[in-house]
Amino acid sequence: MIDVDEALSLFAEHIDPLESERLAVTHALGRVSATEARAKIALPPFAQSAMDGYAVRAEDLAEASDKEPVELRQVGEVAAGDTGRLPRVNKGTTVRVFTGGRIPPGADAVVRQELVTADKSRISFEAPVREGKDLREVGEALAKDTVLVEPGERLDERHIAALAMCGHAEIDVIRQPAITLLVSGDEVISPGIELRPGEIYDANTPLLSSWLGMRRYRNIEIVQLEDDRRTVEKALRKALDQSDLVVSTGGVSVGDYDFFTDAADTLGLETIFWKVRQRPGKPLLFAKGEQTIFLGIPGNPGAVFISAYVYLRRVLDLLEGTSEPGPAMHRGVLAGPVGRSAKRVSWTGANIRYGEDGKVHLEPISGHRLSQVYRADAIVRVPAREGEMEEGDVVEWLAIK
Template sequence: MLTFDDAQQRLVHDAPSPTRTELISIYGAAGRVLAEPIHAVLDLPAADNSAMDGYAIRHADFQAGQALPVQEHCFAGETPAPLAQGRATRLFTGSMIPEGADTVVMQEHAREIDGGVEIDAVHCAGQHIRRRGEDIREGQLLLPAGTFVQPAQIGLIAAQGIEQVRVFAKLEVGILTSGDELVEAGNVRAPQQVFNSNAPMLSALVEGMNARVSRVLLSRDNEFELRCAFSQLLTQCDLVISVGGASVGEKDFIKPVLESIGGSLAFCRVLMKPGKPVFASYVAGKPVICLPGNPGAAFSVFALLVSPLIRHMQGRANVFPPVSRIPLRGVTRGGGDRDEFLRVQCRPADDGQAELVPFAEQGAGSVSSMACASGLARIPTGSQFCAGTSAAYYDFRHWLE
């Protein structure tokens, strides 16, 4: 058995990196990963421009109480004439600074009367001018390869006039659930059966990370069906996630089936609660991650172990999201032989500071607390926790992105 940290690192270290790329429009680039760096092709701003609505002047021409004739009004997108000595140009936010001007007076400090402008205050030369290249210089690295593109990054790219970007192809993921007791939602359920919650849950988790679910299969607990299902998924997918049949029961056939189709075991079982039965295998270089069948355990293991693996296989530079430390309320426990991950809700305490509130129901099969949790609090192996102790907090907003 591996420790939790070793399992997390090994999955990322051993998994393949993406190789397939495609050129796409920036309009479809949100949620994709850059396959090559993006450098600036022009300065931003591209020319000196006004940061305010106001008047461009020569600072040396300002004299309190003396009006300066306004030689023109120049809007954003227009090219102003050079500024004549002793005159002013009416500007608007984003207007180019006319040649010869060195200062912008905001309109709140100016009054235009009879074709001239009276200025009541100028604080310093150069005020309210955005200088060419002060934000971005041509040739500057804007975004490295491996950047997970979000709206702000798209705005940065578009500001350079770049229409298309090269990204890694979407990761193709297959999902296999197995068990004679499973029945799909919408079908008639016999008393001995349960509805298959893991398949739609895992599909949503995968899609929520901007990977693509290529195929979802349900298999009975027999080796022939499982072998056929794995063969289909491995043909079509980069990564296969299976649920159930991973333990040591009489009908837990996943490990022997994977061995029969050439799978090599990466690790078997992890010192974590919930999630101990998880194991990983590789078939023809493709990872197969086998999660526990209980939905609470499957969800937790996906968030903690599978999500970094997916980020790595997508080509993202940042694979492990930040882990904060926040006081854990009302818990006195510890000393176990596995790292325990409690489903918690992060809330403001009476003093306004964040605290983690654990749910009473922490069973691996619980779906109620899982649906309300904002993240997981970690209680390390052998540690003693009492109320108010700060715990490592794995926030689903980051770990499932």
């Protein structure tokens, strides 16, 4: 049996990223960048007006005042999106410009429309203007060749927008893994069917499929299994042949109907570890074949829930080559006492509150069953030690989201 930190390290030692593929940027949300991406253009790509107003030469308005306004002759108009030839601003002239429109040659400032008096083509200015006022220079927001995305970044809507506005139609990302979920247990039946004595409704299938779906994983096959050695071995063999990642629930403990550990050995998988000093989820199994990762999670839905956020998250991040594989742990303070084990890390749910001290305060939820933690905001890691943790003690936690 190993501790939690050793288990997390062993995943990193034994899992390599999958190969890359090229996707349209608009289809890359949630994917992990395989390469660096730089801005193909500067932003803005041309000098543009930041306001609706008039493009001028600042020196023409140096003596303007409300008592002695300066009058300029309007010689043209430029709207956002105009791509034709621009009128030139010469001494004594001005050009009407709109937000986002190109700055005509000769102009070095923009005067907002509410600060002028317009009479047909004669525009009156009652104050000087600073050179560069309300004018966006080329590259002012972002220089060409600026790094937009580093390898290993998981792309969110901000990355997608930045890539698109800087000229990227496609990007190289790590291929998503093909995943098979093997859900075992003769006692587990689908919701909607009347329970018989000894049966329970299946929470693990909807839990894991929803968890993966929320994270935009699409290539998933779900197989529900009876507690039969041949059935388990056959299903595991097929899953290993067609998947990058196999995740099982149940069947990894030491009971007479727990067959996954023996099936993994029979099929030639290398067991990296089995059993972690933690609760829930002690009989966690990590094994690997030539091209497939196998993560065996005990069938308790609370253990499945916590294992998804701690261990499945890490496995997926490593397969996709993220530069900072999860779980993303933070530090906060307990808002109440919580029990702990002398020999094992305990994972427990908590609700997040923000204190006047600016720290995250975590209100523990008693127990780690799914029925107890499903409304939690966070999972708290309670270190192994004698006695009880008290209000104000510092702990590590990860967000449920």
